[in-house]
Amino acid sequence: xxxxxxxxxxxxxxxxHFYVVSEHKDAIQRLTGRxxxxxxxxxxxxxxxxxxxxQQAFVTLGSRVVCNNGR
Numbered sequence: 001x002x003x004x005x006x007x008x009x010x011x012x013x014x015x016x017h018f019y020v021v022s023e024h025k026d027a028i029q030r031l032t033g034r035x036x037x038x039x040x041x042x043x044x045x046x047x048x049x050x051x052x053x054x055q056q057a058f059v060t061l062g063s064r065v066v067c068n069n070g071r
Contacts, residue, residue: 005045006055007037018042021055 006022
């Protein structure tokens with residue numbers, strides 16, 4: 001299993017939530033009982049040797065790929 005955990009950020013009603021989107025998603029959900037992870041969850045996983053990387057959202061517009069920040 002890869003040691004890099006990919007996640008995405010989503011803001012709901014002014015609160016930012018972090019969702020795991022990599023192969024670790026199901027195992028982390030079983031351990032925490034949640035779809036989101038907290039900073040405490042991330043600290044514990046980092047202590048076990050895992051790294052975190054934000055997954056950028058991309059949108060395809062016709063034949064052009066656009067990053068979520070418009071570039």
